[in-house]
Amino acid sequence: MKEDIEKTTTGAVGAAQEAVAELREALARAGIRLPSPGLDVATLAAEPPRPLVESGCRTVETDRLLAAAVLPREESRT
Numbered sequence: 001m002k003e004d005i006e007k008t009t010t011g012a013v014g015a016a017q018e019a020v021a022e023l024r025e026a027l028a029r030a031g032i033r034l035p036s037p038g039l040d041v042a043t044l045a046a047e048p049p050r051p052l053v054e055s056g057c058r059t060v061e062t063d064r065l066l067a068a069a070v071l072p073r074e075e076s077r078t
Helices: 002-029 041-045 061-071
Strands: none
Touching: none
């Protein structure tokens, strides 16, 4: 049973770390750099952990770049 928890823990944290890396890479390709994307430490304390990703504080300009990157051109202009 302990092995199952360890596998779940390792899997959840590993998957979350991969997601953060994918986000960083995708944003970099779009010319966007977040100051400190990473895992929220408090959410790693649960059994099993349910990691959340923090994107850190951002400037208004960065939020506008994010909005433009995820919305189609027509929608981002409204």
